[in-house]
Amino acid sequence: MASYKTNEFKGGLKIMLDGDPYTIVENEFVKPGKGQAFNRVKTRNLKTGRVVERTFKSGESVEAADVHETELQYLYNDGELWHFMDPTSFEQLTADEAALGETAKWIKEQDMCSVTLYNGQPISVDPPSFVVLEITETDPGLKGDTSGGGGKPATLETGAVVNVPLFVQTGEMIKVDTRTGSYVSRAKDE
Amino acid sequence: MLQRLRAFFAERGVLEVETPILSHAGATDPSLGSLTTLWRGSDAPGGQLLYLHTSPELLMKRLLAAGSGPIYQVCKVFRDGERGRRHHPEFSLLEWYRPGWALEALIDEVAALVRRLLERPALGVEIIRFRDLFRERLAVDPWKADASALRAAAESAGLAGCDRLELDRDGWLDLLMSRCLEPELGRGCMTFIRDYPPTQAALARVNPGPPAVALRFELYLDGMELANGFDELTDVHEQSARFEADLEARRIAGLPQPPLDAVFLSALEAGLPSSSGVALGLDRLLMCALGADQIDEVLAFPVERA
Numbered sequence: 001m002a003s004y005k006t007n008e009f010k011g012g013l014k015i016m017l018d019g020d021p022y023t024i025v026e027n028e029f030v031k032p033g034k035g036q037a038f039n040r041v042k043t044r045n046l047k048t049g050r051v052v053e054r055t056f057k058s059g060e061s062v063e064a065a066d067v068h069e070t071e072l073q074y075l076y077n078d079g080e081l082w083h084f085m086d087p088t089s090f091e092q093l094t095a096d097e098a099a100l101g102e103t104a105k106w107i108k109e110q111d112m113c114s115v116t117l118y119n120g121q122p123i124s125v126d127p128p129s130f131v132v133l134e135i136t137e138t139d140p141g142l143k144g145d146t147s148g149g150g151g152k153p154a155t156l157e158t159g160a161v162v163n164v165p166l167f168v169q170t171g172e173m174i175k176v177d178t179r180t181g182s183y184v185s186r187a188k189d190e
Numbered sequence: 191m192l193q194r195l196r197a198f199f200a201e202r203g204v205l206e207v208e209t210p211i212l213s214h215a216g217a218t219d220p221s222l223g224s225l226t227t228l229w230r231g232s233d234a235p236g237g238q239l240l241y242l243h244t245s246p247e248l249l250m251k252r253l254l255a256a257g258s259g260p261i262y263q264v265c266k267v268f269r270d271g272e273r274g275r276r277h278h279p280e281f282s283l284l285e286w287y288r289p290g291w292a293l294e295a296l297i298d299e300v301a302a303l304v305r306r307l308l309e310r311p312a313l314g315v316e317i318i319r320f321r322d323l324f325r326e327r328l329a330v331d332p333w334k335a336d337a338s339a340l341r342a343a344a345e346s347a348g349l350a351g352c353d354r355l356e357l358d359r360d361g362w363l364d365l366l367m368s369r370c371l372e373p374e375l376g377r378g379c380m381t382f383i384r385d386y387p388p389t390q391a392a393l394a395r396v397n398p399g400p401p402a403v404a405l406r407f408e409l410y411l412d413g414m415e416l417a418n419g420f421d422e423l424t425d426v427h428e429q430s431a432r433f434e435a436d437l438e439a440r441r442i443a444g445l446p447q448p449p450l451d452a453v454f455l456s457a458l459e460a461g462l463p464s465s466s467g468v469a470l471g472l473d474r475l476l477m478c479a480l481g482a483d484q485i486d487e488v489l490a491f492p493v494e495r496a
Contacts, residue, residue, distance in 0.1 A: 029272065029273060029277055030369065031274075031368065032372070033415045034219070034418060035360060035363075035390065036360070036361045036365070037221065038364075038365060052350075055351050055369075057356075057361070059443070
């Protein structure tokens with residue numbers, strides 16, 4: 001099994017701790033004037049997203065996690081699982097609700113997603129930073145209001161609810177920043 | 191800073207010296223890694239392994255044994271594997287020796303130098319014994335507590351993520367020092383910690399006590415270790431025993447076994463005058479002068495871009 005020594009630690013390195021895959025968020029080398037050096041490491045559990053701090057003796061080895069990131073195309077949801085396809089090999093993979101998390105409410109068929117694979121299986125799926133989605137329901141706005149001051153909730157075709165300016169109407173396509181969940185603009189073409 | 195430093199030692203009659211960076215002998219301390227290089231010469235057509243010094247200590251002591259009198263040196267030293275917010279594999283060290291001086295006099299001189307180099311003439315000094323520091327701030331006696339008591343102290347101090355650490359007593363002391371205590375030291379004044387446990391003597395003389403204490407000090411400023419000083423070990427038998435213990439610890443840890451400096455040992459045998467000596471990290475002192483948080487801020491080219 002591949003392993004990393006503490007001197008290979010850096011942000012983004014994927015390691016195994018207590019049977020779960022983690023990514024290193026931050027690594028700090030700590031050493032007294034004379035004596036034992038340590039690595040103080042912030043790690044994020046790739047399954048749960050929880051950040052925990054660990055201290056390692058410098059020189060220790062830690063098992064490497066078989067984790068890599070890839071771009072997959074979202075195909076469809078069968079009611080329980082989300083199906084993705086590798087656009088070059090056409091290999092299909094499925095991800096469960098735990099892997100999707102919040103992502104489920106942003107993606108629609110054919111979107112390209114950044115997928116983290118652990119032992120070949122998707123454990124987390126990130127949506128594109130920006131998505132264009134149709135508004136399926138929102139209160140009619142006041143005529144003539146183009147200022148965008150204030151806002152109203154709008155339900156999108158994927159089920160997500162975002163706050164939009166008053167002038168945006170049901171049936172329009174809008175661009176949304178999925179990292180913040182906020183409205184960016186009306187989509188020009190579609 | 192270097193101009194003020196040289197003026198300081200010139201006024202005090204301390205001779206500037208230069209010793210080689212490359213040596214046939216490497217550092218034996220298991221917590222230090224030496225960088226190495228190959229020298230090709232007529233005696234070594236296939237290349238002779240040479241070690242870049244981790245400190246100029248042994249060669250400066252050879253000068254002391256030869257009767258140099260008080261000496262200082264400013265040089266680059268090299269430590270493999272050390273890289274972090276306050277660590278860089280090569281850094282500038284000021285090291286000096288005072289034959290015939292006790293540790294207290296050297297502490298005074300270190301404080302005077304730091305005041306001069308930082309241009310902070312009113313910067314005060316506090317001196318705390320290692321034992322009192324641990325007793326007062328962590329409620330453990332570093333002479334008596336076993337590894338599990340020290341682990342408990344780390345946990346009650348709120349150190350996260352050390353439940354799986356397997357450390358010996360000195361390892362726990364190192365962790366407590368660098369994570370719990372160091373950040374609070376040297377706040378508003380220079381803090382000297384002195385009288386270390388005999389297991390952390392390094393190259394310091396041990397006062398047999400009881401309790402036995404290593405005649406060693408460290409200087410902290412702004413929550414950062416700046417300097418380490420010894421009442422220097424002059425006993426050749428004790429020195430050989432410590433080298434052998436270092437090599438044994440390295441063997442157990444699977445670390446390289448560098449050759450010992452035999453000439454240094456014979457210099458000790460011939461007689462090293464009783465001396466106090468200290469090494470001070472100049473990059474870190476510059477960090478203090480500038481209020482820098484990272485060593486990279488005081489380096490023109492950190493190793494990744496060198």
